[in-house]
Amino acid sequence: MYELIQVAPRTYYIQCPAKMGIWKLSDTEAVLIDSGNDKDAGRKVQKILEAQGWTLHSILNTHANADHNGGNALLQQRLHAPAYAPGIDAAITSHPILEPAFLYGGFPPKPLRNKFLLAQKSDCQVLTEEVLPKGLTMLPLPGHFFDMCGFGTEDGVWFLADCLSGANIVEKYHVNFIYDVAAYLETLDKVCTLEGRLFLPAHAEPVENIRPLAELNRNKVLEICGVLEELCREPLGFEEILQEVFAHYQLTMDFNQYVLVGSTIRSYLAYLLDQGRLSAEFSDCRLLWRRA
Numbered sequence: 001m002y003e004l005i006q007v008a009p010r011t012y013y014i015q016c017p018a019k020m021g022i023w024k025l026s027d028t029e030a031v032l033i034d035s036g037n038d039k040d041a042g043r044k045v046q047k048i049l050e051a052q053g054w055t056l057h058s059i060l061n062t063h064a065n066a067d068h069n070g071g072n073a074l075l076q077q078r079l080h081a082p083a084y085a086p087g088i089d090a091a092i093t094s095h096p097i098l099e100p101a102f103l104y105g106g107f108p109p110k111p112l113r114n115k116f117l118l119a120q121k122s123d124c125q126v127l128t129e130e131v132l133p134k135g136l137t138m139l140p141l142p143g144h145f146f147d148m149c150g151f152g153t154e155d156g157v158w159f160l161a162d163c164l165s166g167a168n169i170v171e172k173y174h175v176n177f178i179y180d181v182a183a184y185l186e187t188l189d190k191v192c193t194l195e196g197r198l199f200l201p202a203h204a205e206p207v208e209n210i211r212p213l214a215e216l217n218r219n220k221v222l223e224i225c226g227v228l229e230e231l232c233r234e235p236l237g238f239e240e241i242l243q244e245v246f247a248h249y250q251l252t253m254d255f256n257q258y259v260l261v262g263s264t265i266r267s268y269l270a271y272l273l274d275q276g277r278l279s280a281e282f283s284d285c286r287l288l289w290r291r292a
Contacts, residue, residue: 002044004052007198007206008155010135014048016041018067018202021151021159023136030054031133032081033151033159034062034202035071038115042071046078058133061085061124062141062161063148064092064099068202070115072122084127086140087147093124103259111255141191143184144177156197158210163187164217166204174249175224175261176217181271185221188214225277228268232278235288241265 003015004022012022021033030049035042049056056079061069064085072083072093085093092098096119100108103117112118125131127149132138137152141163150160163184165176178184191199192211199210207213231244242262246253251261269289272278279292 002041002048004048007200008153008157011153011155011157013159013200013206014045016044018162019159019200020045021157021200023133023151023153024054025057025133025135028053028055029057031057031136032059032075034068034161035059035075035083037067037070037119039071039074039120042074042078045071045075049079055079056081059083060127060133060136060151061089061093062150062159062202063145064089064096064119065145065162066096066099066115066117066119068161069093069096069122069124070119072124073120076122083122083124084131085124085147086127086138086149089145089147090124090126092146093119093122096121100259103263109255112259114256116256117259139190139194141187143180143182143187145179152194152196158194158196158199160191160199160201160210162202163191164201164204164210164213166201167213167216169203170216170220173251174220175245175251175264176220177260178221178264178267181221181225181267182274185218188218224268225272228265228272229277229291232289232291235281235283235290237286237288238262238266238269241269241289 004012005015006012010024014020023031025031058081100112100117104112135154139150141148141150144162148161152158192214198206200206242265273280277292279290281288
């Protein structure tokens with residue numbers, strides 16, 4: 001774990017739970033793409049950089065989930081590198097309490113204020129084309145999180161963040177986190193048009209052809225839409241729907257899964273309502289969802 005792997009003349013990645021990328025800006029400078037989950041991940045990144053004789057030019061966070069920006073604080077404290085993230089995700093990285101608060105829909109209780117959902121605060125600026133390091137292309141990948149993006153390198157490698165999950169994750173967890181279902185499906189279409197020598201999703205193995213994995217993820221989204229429509233043959237409230245989803249996919253509920261799956265199911269319900277496939281009604285002070 002935390003092995004540095006070279007995949008192109010100037011492109012590397014760090015094998016870890018949420019793969020990090022490294023773009024070799026020059027013989028002595030490197031750009032880090034995402035920083036891992038916590039200060040331990042940051043320390044391991046620092047050791048890798050020192051072993052190669054590289055200084056850290058900057059940190060580019062693909063989005064503001066804690067497993068992608070949790071190492072920022074330590075690296076900034078020790079190496080004084082600026083961090084950047086796209087749009088809203090820069091604000092969440094700078095104010096990380098926003099992630100668990102958004103997921104919970106209120107002030108997050110203590111069980112949700114953990115390193116998996118709440119990164120250490122770091123100083124993060126909005127990523128723009130003007131500050132993007134030379135040799136990198138920024139690729140908007142909305143859907144999984146607010147303004148998530150990926151990065152392409154000049155030597156043909158694409159870092160795709162969390163826009164795709166590996167087959168093992170899809171089949172184990174089924175309901176992987178999605179913020180905007182419509183945007184997510186459009187992002188899968190976009191990814192299938194990319195040309196490159198290698199594609200690196202954060203939570204899947206590198207592949208030369210990304211289309212089969214994109215199709216697998218798409219099929220799971222469409223499957224979940226069908227499950228929800230079937231569940232809502234009769235009017236159901238959100239908690240009833242969530243209970244049925246957990247039972248259907250044999251998922252184990254805890255605080256983390258409650259907010260991650262729960263927020264995702266709310267996004268699916270919004271998508272199906274916007275599509276005209278579900279209707280929403282208020283009865284006896286309850287919001288009920290019914291198949292249209």
